[in-house]
Amino acid sequence: DAGITQSPRHKVTETGTPVTLRCHQTENHRYMYWYRQDPGHGLRLIHYSYGVKDTDKGEVSDGYSVSRSKTEDFLLTLESATSSQTSVYFCAISSDRGASVDTQYFGPGTRLTVL
Amino acid sequence: AQRVTQPEKLLSVFKGAPVELKCNYSYSGSPELFWYVQYSRQRLQLLLRHISRESIKGFTADLNKGETSFHLKKPFAQEEDSAMYYCALSYGSSNTGKLIFGQGTTLQVKP
Structure with a gap:
């Protein structure tokens, strides 16, 4: 597997609370993406990044924000x-x-x- | 707008039978298409992409621009082929790598 980790792996939270998911890579790759997977919808792109501090919206970005302050981390x-x-x-x-x-x-x- | 359609949610075949997983797309530009696979308890991984014209694990897929299709085929299914298969289309400018996925097809190969 490529050097990609996600944390946490499982989370249960309540409506209205803030949640941050972390993606960490050790490959020094330029591009990073966040998708959500739902039955009947496959994977849908939420946001992506094409460099440090460079991000853009995907198909289903409402209600989500992202940040990339270092090459290796995409939140x-x-x-x-x-x-x-x-x-x-x-x-x-x-x-x-x-x-x-x-x-x-x-x-x-x-x-x-x-x- | 771009769209990828996989009409079958579930495809069930017996071991040794031919397999065809259907994928149709809608895109105004020049398409770049992929098949990704997710085996049980494993990460989603690339199976093949049309520009490389490779055969991976016995699977092939041909881009048919006239029918806007990119069906995945294998002449003789194996039990280890059981997995979720996603067809995906790269869209937008070539320097973003954005993908739009189909809904996925579960392939079940029975012994």
Whole structure:
């Protein structure tokens, strides 16, 4: 497995509380992504980063924010968690491959339950 | 808007039977397509990408621009092929690597 870790791996929280998920990589890859995985929807991109302090929105960014202050860390924050944000969250990384972006490598996932 | 559709939630076959996992896409630009696989208790991983035209673990996929399809095929299924399979499309500018995934198909290979 590529050097990607996610923490925590499991979390149960209550509606309205803030939650931060961490993705850490040891590959020095430029690109990092956050996805959520839900039955019937596959994986959907929440936010991504193309460098330190460079981030942009994905398909389902409402209710989420991200930060990347170091190459190795990409944080996903739910400012005020809602039950609809119960999901499995995956981080992915990739590097440059010539003029395009290379294969994405995925972390182990974080299972988040919002009660 | 870009879209990836996998019409089958579950595909169940017997060992040794041929397998075809369907994927259709909608995209106005030049598509770059992938198949990712998630085995039980393992991470999501790349199976193959159309530009490399490789055969991985006996699987192949051909991009058909006329039918906007990228079906995954294997002539003889093995029990270890049982997994969740996702078709994905790279969209946006080439220097972002953003992917849109289909809903996924669970392949169950029975002994």
